Amino acid sequence: MTTTPHALVTGAQRLAHDLLVPRAERVDQEGVPASHVEAVKRAGLLGVVAPREYGGADAPVSVARETAEILSGACCSTWFVQTQHHTPVKLLATYDSPAREKLLRPLATGELMAGIAFAHVRAFPRVPVRAVPREGGWRFEGKVPWYTGWGLNDVMLLAGVTDTAEVVFVCVEAREQPGLTPSAPMRLAALSAARTVSLELDGLWVPEEAVVLRAPQEEFALIDLPRAANASPAVFGVAYAALDLVARSPDGEETARSLRARLDQVRREAYALADRPAAADSVPERLAVKTRAFDLLRAATTAAIVAGGGRSMALDSRAQRLAREGMFLLVQGQTAEARRTHLGSLASG
Known part of the structure; x- marks a missing residue:
């Protein structure tokens, strides 16, 4: 993962290290507590893409992606709860409406989620x-x-x-x-x-x-479907977290290094595509890269299970949690075309 010299990335890393990672297995079994949401708010992460004039950070998209990778790799449940927040913020910031003046500032500052x-x-x-x-x-x-x-x-x-x-x-x-x-x-x-x-x-x-x-609806689909075809930063966040486990295991270092190099390449391709205008004819290319990212996510989380051995079957196993989170990401935000593309890829080997 890259290192972006931005305060929000540093704050996300600190939050992950101090709170999210140590408690992730407990949260997985008991639920995301309100205190985790409050910690995300205090870190300023609810305003990462919000306009500065409304109290947000207006950070570059690279920062938004990296903070998403950090949070998802640390505690995917917490990431998933807070990631919903950013779409309403983007819509309110993009389209003029009475709701904007009422809600955008409290959403941008984290007063509301x-x-x-x-x-x-x-x-x-x-x-x-x-x-x-x-x-x-x-x-x-x-x-x-x-x-x-x-x-x-x-x-x-x-x-x-x-x-x-x-x-x-x-x-x-x-x-x-x-x-x-x-x-x-x-x-x-x-x-x-x-x-x-x-x-x-x-x-x-x-x-x-x-x-x-x-x-x-047709106009909405023209914008939404290409965007939904992009690989989620959470796919990379969970995959990198799994490879960290593999690298620390006996005999796992070479496997982790090989998978990480391939994941780095797909990550670069996925984000380059995401940065292009969301043209309808770009959907097949985006879905092809997204499917490759899924393949590597599955390989990384499987490697973590294998490296953990029998311990991976315990409900408090980090490898098992990451594998289940990876399974979830395969269908999160899935469209019919994404499903067909992924199934076709699996059928062709």
Whole structure:
């Protein structure tokens, strides 16, 4: 991993060393505590991409990526809870709306933390959540299959699709209220600690001033799908953490060195692609690199399991936790095209 001389990177490294890594196995079993979220806020990491005029750091994208790698490699559950926050911040900063003046500054400074409830929009033409216009606002009907950070987030970025195929993004309080009912926390094979629930929406009413963005679904897809095709920094963060374990094991140094060199190369390619304009015709190339990153993530976490031997089967094993987190990252934010590309790669060997 590179070293960027930026205060946020230094703060993330300190947070990882002092808090996240020592407690990661406990958090994995017991859940992300509010104290971890507060520590992320104190480190200024919720404002990494936020505009400076609203109290954020407005840091380069390289800093945002590196801090994400550090947090995910240290405690993927904590990373996953806080990473949701950055999308609402970006949308509020990019598009003028009444919600911007109300929410952007408290989100940028970490006074508030946001989650996201819009991955279901990628299921279009299926519409799990429908947005229905009403006088002075919108009513939302349907089911949000996944919402992470319940009980830790203050607000959520919720999206629904109208009968005219328009996507409506709104910010609402992340709490049970009339028209919004959470499920019990999900028990998952990995990242149960991130407090993921589903949300039943039964006529949730949201005023017009809470709207962040309205866009035709086709226009949203043109921006969203190329971005979703990029390899996540967390893939590299977890893979590097696994290779650190391998390197410290008997007979593992050469394996770690070889895998690290290949991972470094794919990382460079992935970030170079991510820095290009998000053209629709770039999706296949981005997905090919993303799939190679997945292959190396799987190899790195498998190597950590092998190096750990029988100890890797214990629930408090770091190697086992990283392997389960790697499994989660294979499907996190997955689109239908990403699934087809990954399965095709596996079939061809």
